[in-house]
Amino acid sequence: MSRKKPNILEHELVPKHEVLSVREAAELLRKLKIKPAQLPWISIDDPVVKAIKAKPGDIIRIIRKSPTAGEAIAYRYVVVDTLRPRKKEKV
Incomplete structure (x- = not known):
């Protein structure tokens, strides 16, 4: 009997x-007057990045609930993590 893999995006601690x-993305970069690589990075190996099927070079908007601001928005630039060897994914 195989178990259904849980959807990480539905976990209460994982923001949108x-x-x-x-x-x-172009509008954001123009507004902030920066290049994509100047944003904080997020690895292509991050479980949420995999779940939303983001690709290297994409920019991700992260919307967190905030008790003081209502919501806090952050942006991340998807990169291939070059600091550690990549695992081969099981198909």
Whole structure:
């Protein structure tokens, strides 16, 4: 009997993650006057990045609930993690 793999995106401690469209990403970078690599990075091996099917070079919007601000928005640039060897995924 195989167990169903839990959906990490449904966990109460995982904030909402969404991949920005090319247009949204360009607008964000123009507004902040930065290049993508100047954003904080998130690894392509991150479980949430895998779950939302983001690719290297994508920009992700993370929306967290905040008791003081209502919600806090952060952005991350998806990168291939070069600091450690990559694991081969099971198909």
